[in-house]
Amino acid sequence: MSQIHVDRLSKHYQVHEKEAGLAGSLRSFFARKYRTVKAVDEVSFDIQAGEMVGFLGPNGAGKTTTLKVLSGLLYPSSGVATVMGHVPNKRETAYLKQFTLVMGQKQQLMWDLPAVETFLVNQAIYEISQDDYDATLKELDQLLDLGPLMKKQVRKLSLGERMKCELAAAMLHRPKVLFLDEPTIGLDVTMQVRIRDFIEAYNQRHGATIILTSHYMADVTALCERIIVIDKGKIFYDGNFRELIERIAPYKIIKLQLAAPANSEQFAAYGKVESCNGTIVVLHVPRERATESAAQLLTQFKVNDVTFEDPPVEDIIRQVFEGNAKKR
Amino acid sequence: MLRKYPTLLRASWSLMLEFRGEILLWMMSSAISLVMLVVWLSVAEDNNNSVNGFNGNDFVTYFLSSWAIRNLTAVWASWEMDSNVREGKLSPMLLRPMNPVHWDISQNLAEKALRAAIVLPVVILVMLFGPGLNIDWSLANVLAFLVSIVGAWLILFWADYLMGLSAFWTSQANAVITTWYGIRLILSGMVAPLVMFPASLQTALLWLPFRYTNSFTVEIITGRMNGNDLWFGFALQAFWALFFFCIAQITWKIALRNYSAVGA
Numbered sequence: 001m002s003q004i005h006v007d008r009l010s011k012h013y014q015v016h017e018k019e020a021g022l023a024g025s026l027r028s029f030f031a032r033k034y035r036t037v038k039a040v041d042e043v044s045f046d047i048q049a050g051e052m053v054g055f056l057g058p059n060g061a062g063k064t065t066t067l068k069v070l071s072g073l074l075y076p077s078s079g080v081a082t083v084m085g086h087v088p089n090k091r092e093t094a095y096l097k098q099f100t101l102v103m104g105q106k107q108q109l110m111w112d113l114p115a116v117e118t119f120l121v122n123q124a125i126y127e128i129s130q131d132d133y134d135a136t137l138k139e140l141d142q143l144l145d146l147g148p149l150m151k152k153q154v155r156k157l158s159l160g161e162r163m164k165c166e167l168a169a170a171m172l173h174r175p176k177v178l179f180l181d182e183p184t185i186g187l188d189v190t191m192q193v194r195i196r197d198f199i200e201a202y203n204q205r206h207g208a209t210i211i212l213t214s215h216y217m218a219d220v221t222a223l224c225e226r227i228i229v230i231d232k233g234k235i236f237y238d239g240n241f242r243e244l245i246e247r248i249a250p251y252k253i254i255k256l257q258l259a260a261p262a263n264s265e266q267f268a269a270y271g272k273v274e275s276c277n278g279t280i281v282v283l284h285v286p287r288e289r290a291t292e293s294a295a296q297l298l299t300q301f302k303v304n305d306v307t308f309e310d311p312p313v314e315d316i317i318r319q320v321f322e323g324n325a326k327k328r
Numbered sequence: 329m330l331r332k333y334p335t336l337l338r339a340s341w342s343l344m345l346e347f348r349g350e351i352l353l354w355m356m357s358s359a360i361s362l363v364m365l366v367v368w369l370s371v372a373e374d375n376n377n378s379v380n381g382f383n384g385n386d387f388v389t390y391f392l393s394s395w396a397i398r399n400l401t402a403v404w405a406s407w408e409m410d411s412n413v414r415e416g417k418l419s420p421m422l423l424r425p426m427n428p429v430h431w432d433i434s435q436n437l438a439e440k441a442l443r444a445a446i447v448l449p450v451v452i453l454v455m456l457f458g459p460g461l462n463i464d465w466s467l468a469n470v471l472a473f474l475v476s477i478v479g480a481w482l483i484l485f486w487a488d489y490l491m492g493l494s495a496f497w498t499s500q501a502n503a504v505i506t507t508w509y510g511i512r513l514i515l516s517g518m519v520a521p522l523v524m525f526p527a528s529l530q531t532a533l534l535w536l537p538f539r540y541t542n543s544f545t546v547e548i549i550t551g552r553m554n555g556n557d558l559w560f561g562f563a564l565q566a567f568w569a570l571f572f573f574c575i576a577q578i579t580w581k582i583a584l585r586n587y588s589a590v591g592a
Binding site for chain 2: 068072097101103108113121124125127
């Protein structure tokens with residue numbers, strides 16, 4: 001049986017609509033208007049133990065709502081969700097002790113005390129034995145390089161430092177399932193890589209199941225083989241990341257810098273000419289012929305420089321949202 | 329659960345030490361008792377040093393005790409609840425396998441220890457150098473006093489927590505809490521001894537919770553309570569503590585259901 005099982009899960013909200021201005025607020029005081037928002041709409045998926053899955057989607061797509069249902073913070077409006085055989089919203093202690101939800105924009109660390117105080121409180125709350133606590137903290141210290149950060153007042157830490165401590169606090173009980181909602185939000189590239197490496201290491205060492213949402217494609221491309229693309233509460237794609245890229249963007253981008261100007265017709269045989277302005281040519285060449293085409297180009301033209309690129313993932317995902325790649 | 333308390337209390341104590349300046353300011357805000365003392369002293373002076381059986385010393389004793397008890401039973405769980413709910417800080421707390429109320433309780437107890445450290449020296453100083461206080465120091469009476477402080481705290485804590493739960497339904501929980509504070513201030517005897525109130529109100533107050541959050545304890549320590557009245561008082565104090573505890577538990581369950589239904 002899969003570790004996370006979601007079947008036709010829906011979460012609808014009643015949103016109170018308030019008009020602007022004094023007259024508007026008076027009107028809405030006497031006659032409230034409600035609108036139903038389908039934050040999650042008949043979503044189904046299964047995730048096996050040890051899998052790392054990326055949730056992709058624009059703001060308001062339903063990613064966080066799904067994670068909150070799986071964490072037991074929200075009751076589903078309809079459908080089924082189980083994690084490790086537990087129904088999350090029952091909030092059984094046995095379940096709470098086995099997973100964690102890290103929200104990049106929310107924190108559990110006590111703001112006015114050093115992070116280590118929160119660690120100790122969590123040790124007591126999760127009933128972690130002293131030996132396990134010491135061992136886990138040592139490992140987390142190695143992976144995240146916590147060192148002196150633990151003893152500094154949380155409010156005096158930088159955003160990146162705080163995120164490291166936040167992750168450590170969330171991992172002390174060695175959760176088997178991790179829901180990571182934008183764990184790298186607002187962090188610089190170095191820190192993003194650091195957090196990413198940590199997530200990967202944790203997954204490999206402990207075989208933890210991970211669902212990750214992120215606005216940074218790099219997080220997802222680096223970590224997740226499988227992605228679930230969600231928008232307006234519905235799943236648009238669920239499957240292998242590479243396959244998606246190959247299906248939607250079955251080409252490579254070749255950029256040539258020529259020694260002498262050429263015109264675009266000369267390149268038409270190789271693929272789609274994206275742009276050609278004198279000496280700089282950008283081609284979209286079918287993936288399977290990319291190497292061959294490049295070799296021919298290099299012999300046929302005098303080339304100063306050449307680069308190969310995959311199409312930007314952001315473009316691909318945008319195409320998914322624009323409905324060019326509805327799941328067949 | 330009890331095994332978790334030493335750690336919670338230790339962390340709460342560190343937290344309260346961070347806030348010690350703020351706590352001192354909050355304590356000053358309870359100085360209304362002392363302001364009322366001055367008011368009543370001048371009333372007493374205009375009435376040949378006797379108002380409803382209270383002379384100047386009685387007033388000093390009354391308001392000093394009232395002030396000390398107020399500080400030893402101060403609660404603020406409702407404000408925490410309000411901000412936790414509105415700002416979404418409750419969600420991370422709900423993910424942990426512990427009812428967040430234990431955190432409120434441990435912080436409150438830690439803060440009580442800190443307040444006691446400030447209140448007791450003041451009381452001792454006044455007893456040593458101030459006017460003769462009319463306090464009944466018999467052992468049984470002091471024991472009754474201590475039990476009634478715990479009882480008062482239990483009523484106040486659970487009632488306050490219950491008011492805080494209104495934050496789940498309204499973004500104006502502040503208004504609910506402030507109204508509750510206002511009513512409580514007057515009816516618990518912190519502004520005037522309850523014997524100054526009209527007789528009918530006094531009778532009603534015998535049955536309502538307010539008296540048992542402050543005045544009752546003052547009446548005990550100032551020796552204004554006889555045996556039967558004492559047991560009656562304890563029975564009502566226990567009743568109201570249990571009442572607010574039970575209602576708060578039920579409301580918390582409903583609130584949580586509501587919270588997870590409409591958005592966390």
